[in-house]
Amino acid sequence: MFNFLITLFGIKFFGKEDWGTMINALLSVFLIVFIISWGNKDYLIRKYSKEPSQIYQAFYSNFFSRSLLLPLALILLLFFPITIAIWCIVLVLLMHSYNALESLVIFHQKFGAQFAAELIAFGLIFSSIFYFNNFSLETFLKLYSAAFLFKLLWLIIAMKLWKAHFHLKVSLQEFIAPFWFFMLGLSGWVASKADLYIVNFTMPKAQISEYQIAITAFLLIQSLSYLIILPFTKHLYRLPEKSIAKIKKILALTSFPLVTLCTAVLWFILEKIAILNLPISFYVFGGLASIPTYFFIVDIMMYYRNKKESSILKINFINALLNLVLTFLLIQKMGIMGAIISVFINQCSFLCFYKFKLIK
Numbered sequence: 001m002f003n004f005l006i007t008l009f010g011i012k013f014f015g016k017e018d019w020g021t022m023i024n025a026l027l028s029v030f031l032i033v034f035i036i037s038w039g040n041k042d043y044l045i046r047k048y049s050k051e052p053s054q055i056y057q058a059f060y061s062n063f064f065s066r067s068l069l070l071p072l073a074l075i076l077l078l079f080f081p082i083t084i085a086i087w088c089i090v091l092v093l094l095m096h097s098y099n100a101l102e103s104l105v106i107f108h109q110k111f112g113a114q115f116a117a118e119l120i121a122f123g124l125i126f127s128s129i130f131y132f133n134n135f136s137l138e139t140f141l142k143l144y145s146a147a148f149l150f151k152l153l154w155l156i157i158a159m160k161l162w163k164a165h166f167h168l169k170v171s172l173q174e175f176i177a178p179f180w181f182f183m184l185g186l187s188g189w190v191a192s193k194a195d196l197y198i199v200n201f202t203m204p205k206a207q208i209s210e211y212q213i214a215i216t217a218f219l220l221i222q223s224l225s226y227l228i229i230l231p232f233t234k235h236l237y238r239l240p241e242k243s244i245a246k247i248k249k250i251l252a253l254t255s256f257p258l259v260t261l262c263t264a265v266l267w268f269i270l271e272k273i274a275i276l277n278l279p280i281s282f283y284v285f286g287g288l289a290s291i292p293t294y295f296f297i298v299d300i301m302m303y304y305r306n307k308k309e310s311s312i313l314k315i316n317f318i319n320a321l322l323n324l325v326l327t328f329l330l331i332q333k334m335g336i337m338g339a340i341i342s343v344f345i346n347q348c349s350f351l352c353f354y355k356f357k358l359i360k
Contacts, residue, residue, distance in 0.1 A: 002122040004220060007213040009126070011274050014135035020205025021137050023212050026144070027200050028076060029088050033095045034189060036069045038174075039181030044103035055107065060167040063100045065174035070096065087141035094148035101155045113158035120154075121147035184309060187316030191346065192219075194320060195327040195339045202331055210276045211336045214286060215343070217270070221262045221290040225251060225297050248298050255294035263287035282340055289344040292351040299354040315353045319346055 010019040040062050047058050073092040076085045105114050124147050125140075132139065156162070199211045229247060239247075267283045270276045303312050323346045330338025353359060 001220060002118065002126075004213065004216045006122070006125055006129070007209070007216065008269070008274055009129050011209050011213060011276075013129050016206035016209040016276075018135040018137075018205075020207075020209040022135075022140055023208050024200055024205065025080065025084065025088055025137060025141060027197060028079065029091050029095065031197070032073050032076070032092050033099065034185075035072060036066055036092075036096050037099060037182075037185075038066050038069070039178040039183070039185050040066060040100065041103050041106070041181075042185075043178035043181045045106055048103065048107045055104075056164040057167045057169070059100075059104060061169040061171055062174045062178075064168060065170045065172075066100075067096070068170065083138055084141065087138060087145060091141060091145050091148065094145055094152060098148050098152040098155070101152070101159070101161075104159060104161075105155065108159060110155070110158055113155060117151040117154040117158075121151050124150070180309075180313075184313050184316070187313055187320055190320035191316050191323055191350075194323045195343055195346075198324070198327045198331060199336060199339050202328075203336065207336050210278060211339060213274065214266075214270060214276070214278065214282065215340070217266045218286045218290050218343075221259055221266070221287075222293040224258060224262070225255070225294040228254060228294075229298065244298060244302070248295075251294045251298065255291050259287050259290045259294075263290070279337065282337060285337075285340045285344045289340065289347045292347040296351050296354040303354075311359045314359050315350070318359075319349050319353070322346060322349055 007019065007023070010022065044058060044062055048055050051058065070093065073089045076088045076092075079085070080088060105111065125143055128140070128143050196212065196215060200208050203211070228251060263283055263286065266286075267280075270278065300312065303309070323342060326342040326345055327339055330342050332338070334341070
């Protein structure tokens, strides 16, 4: 939601072309940070649960080992002017450090502290949009860096990390053990974000802005499906089939009116406030692409319940390949309309795989 609001007003005040350069830089940074993360969060949470007395040894060993991948950020020097590239590299370093704390936040349940940090950092960036009269990519990269530095220090203080036992160790095991967590994350990441990156590298900056804000909003609509089942999530792993069927029915009955209402509100915001001038068919396909998630999100959890992570990995990679090929081909023919149609087809493919159990 914070990213959506920043993008919405960034486009409104500075224009789609200028803010598109910001999105281009951030997507490059996010890609490198994702690779460096190497599936650490889920791996470490599981490790903390098994060895609660060794939490900080595990955390520091994983953090310093993954930090060996930081030189990957130097590749940014090939794609951006030197000053912009340097600030992108600084942002990679700060995001890497901040994101590393997420496993500790979850384990110690410091969600209030993290939300406060996110809210204040959002306020810093959001208010800056109104403060500056002219757009400067370097200025906003500095602002993002300052925001992540603030969030990093806030969490360190909130968790009193300096009191924890410091453990400096680098181990190859920190790449081997979380590898399948990384692959599962990578497959889902490519399946869901390939369209955004293809748009980023093939379309004009103005259309990058249009697509990024629209697809972020539709992802928010999809995420409402998780909020609906949130009260039941901790029970899903032991509920009988009859109760699970009722939850699925609630989601199915909710999906169409909720997505229709949200899509209408989204159209009003993007067309009357941001003035994107996207065709109505874009919103129709975006809305349709948001519906399948409501029908298969519980099925995904049942796969986890039955320890079928390998099946999820296969489904994700098949759909990742489908998304890559379809998006690339359709963008050539139809521009960003092709991208949103690709997302719709991809979501329908996910639905078929989970509902018809094409991979068991």
